[in-house]
Every structure is written in C-alpha cells, then in structure tokens.
Amino acid sequence: MIDTQAKRKTTVSQDPPAFLHVDNLRTEITSRRSGRVVRAVNGVSFRLERGRILGIVGESGCGKSMTAYSIIRLLPRSARTVGGRIELEGVDLLALREGEMAKLRGTRIAMIFQDPMMTLDPLFTIGDQLAEPLRKHKGLSGGPLRERMLELLRQFSISSPETRLRQYPHELSGGMLQRVVGAIALAADPELVIADEPTTALDPTVQAQYLDLLDNLKKSRDLSLIIVTHDFGVAARLCDDILVMYAGRAVEKAPVEATFDTPLHPYTQALLKLVNLSDTDGGDHFVTIEGSPPDLSEPIEGCPFAPRCPHKMPICADEDPPEFAVDSGAASCWLYSETAT
Structure with a gap:
C-alpha cells in the first residue's frame, strides 16, 4: 500500500x-x-x-x-x-x-545482445570474431593476440579455450555462445x-x-x-x-x-x-x-x-x-x- x-x-x-x-x-x-x-x-x-x-x-x-x-x-x-x-x-x-x-x-561502451547470433557470424570461427576487436582497438597480433583471446575465454569460464577458438558458433551451446559474446564485448576493456x-x-x-x-x-x-x-x-x-x-x-x-x-x-x-x-x-x-x-x-x-x-x-x-x-x-x-x- x-x-x-x-x-x-x-x-x-x-x-x-x-x-x-x-x-x-x-x-x-x-x-x-x-x-x-x-x-x-x-x-x-x-x-x-x-x-x-x-x-x-x-x-x-x-x-x-x-x-x-x-x-x-x-x-x-x-x-x-x-x-x-x-x-x-x-x-x-x-x-x-x-x-x-x-x-x-x-x-x-559496449553491448551484449539478447541473441548471440546478432553478434556472431556463423561463417567465422570464434577465434576470428574475438580477434577483431583486439586487432582494431588494442593493436594486437601474433602470440600476444592469441594469449589475450585465451585469457578472455578463461575469464568467462569457457572450457577448453584453445578448442573454442577453432570452433564455429553452431558448435557451441546457447550458454557458451552468450559467454563468447560477453568476451567479445569486453575485449577492448x-x-x-x-x-x-x-x-x-x-x-x-x-x-x-x-x-x-x-x-x-x-x-x-x-x-x-x-x-x-x-x-x-x-x-x-x-x-x-x-x-x-x-x-x-x-x-x-x-x-x-x-x-x-x-x-x-x-x-x-x-x-x-x-x-x-x-x-x-x-x-x-x-x-x-x-x-x-x-x-x-x-x-x-x-x-x-x-x-x-x-x-x-x-x-x-x-x-x-x-x-x-x-x-x-x-x-x-x-x-x-x-x-x-
């Protein structure tokens, strides 16, 4: 009341x-x-x-x-x-x-969308898509780029991060995809x-x-x-x-x-x-x-x-x-x- x-x-x-x-x-x-x-x-x-x-x-x-x-x-x-x-x-x-x-x-400023497929391209691997903001905003390449990608996936509690980098979105569960989207959003801090x-x-x-x-x-x-x-x-x-x-x-x-x-x-x-x-x-x-x-x-x-x-x-x-x-x-x-x- x-x-x-x-x-x-x-x-x-x-x-x-x-x-x-x-x-x-x-x-x-x-x-x-x-x-x-x-x-x-x-x-x-x-x-x-x-x-x-x-x-x-x-x-x-x-x-x-x-x-x-x-x-x-x-x-x-x-x-x-x-x-x-x-x-x-x-x-x-x-x-x-x-x-x-x-x-x-x-x-x-970054955004995590409701539907991970609004963010993820089914034609590219998780590694390709996670690397993009790191190259663009952080200027990373080679070994430092790969290490940063693995670090981000671990921060989002994504199991087997080395394997995930080679996988495509359709190979991951919905919960895993949402974590990947979060990792991409936070990649450039x-x-x-x-x-x-x-x-x-x-x-x-x-x-x-x-x-x-x-x-x-x-x-x-x-x-x-x-x-x-x-x-x-x-x-x-x-x-x-x-x-x-x-x-x-x-x-x-x-x-x-x-x-x-x-x-x-x-x-x-x-x-x-x-x-x-x-x-x-x-x-x-x-x-x-x-x-x-x-x-x-x-x-x-x-x-x-x-x-x-x-x-x-x-x-x-x-x-x-x-x-x-x-x-x-x-x-x-x-x-x-x-x-x-």
Missing part, C-alpha cells in the same frame, strides 16, 4: 556530474508501411554512477531495449533519436559524428557495458552462473553496467538500482532494496505482485495486469498508466505527472503530489 503521508515534491538538486547521464531522451520509430510514428522512448532521464549496475525493467514494448540501443547509437533504420542528451563523463554521445561514436564502441536481456534464453542454472560471472567481472574491472530485463529476479540478483519503464517513460527510480521493499509507483507494485503470484502458484496459470498498455503512436492524455491504475484520481486523466522525489527514490505519480486531489 502506498504511504501517501510520505508525499513531497521533487526539488532541483545540484548533483555532481554522473558517469552516465541520460536527460529527456526521446526516440521514435516510424512505420515504413503506414508512416505512423511510435514514441518508443519518451522523455527518459536517469543517472548511472561509475561501478554500479542499473536494471531497466518493464513489460515487453515499454521502451527499455530502445533506450539501450539509443545510448550506444545502434538503432534500427526505422528508428531515430529526436531529442535529449546522453552524456558519458561529460561527452554528449548524441553530438558525436558516427566515426567518433564508432571509436567509443568497444573501447568505452570498455568502462560501460549494456546487456539487453542477456539471460532470457538460458536455463535457470546457466542463468545464475552467467549473472555471477557478470557480477565478478564488474567488481574486478570496475565496470558500470546497464541490465535490460523483464525479469525482476535477474534485477534483484545483480543490480544496485532499478529504473521501471512504462509506455516509453521512466515511472520509478530507486535502489534495488527500496524497489522490492516499498515500491512507489502503482505499476511497479502490480509487476511485483505478478512476480509473487508466479512464485506461489507454481506457474499453473498466466497472470497479467488488467488492461493494456496505450498505443504509443497516439497522443496520450494524462498519466499513461491511469486506465489500468487502481489508485487513479481525476487529475490522472488530464495531466501527465512530473517526477516526485520520495525517500531514496522517485516516482512519476500524482499520489505523491501535495496538491493533487
């Missing part, structure tokens, strides 16, 4: 510069057939401090993956970022030319790694091993990570902070403990309720949040979650809520306004 006695408005803070600062990010997708524009990411803002792990969670279609692709500037042809700023230690990534951005990919649903295709045992591996690599390399996931279990196991997205917007931000102990936004509460139901019902039936997300190609009046919200008030139908600071987190919800009725 929301404690409305804890209401207080957001105040403007003079925080020091963050390692990564995303401010009012807006990315649109244009349908080639209809020409309709989908506001996939609509005014998302957040900060990521060095050495921390941020989990971006939400239902499918909420904009979390498009947020990740926008940060690293690897959007599909039908999508484009139309506004906002993405600053990596003060450098606005959106203002860089593509050639300048390409130099940062791999060396300062990036400072920020974005992982888009990195454990979705893995069975629970392999998933747990992979999450532990990412956590250990984060600590040993002082990495900052963004984990995009629909799975609160993954977020709870790995993340320091949580950003909850709905309808292309950030509706709640909080440390991971606060998100699970005292969720602020009604949408976050509903998601966690579904997780609890799934844990207790043994998965015998499918549970959902009543109603459907809004059509992001149409203008949205008021709060986008209002039609599905058990706490909606008259103002929710008319005005989109700003972000209100609450305890250690923040929520875009009129329940935390001192004046809303």
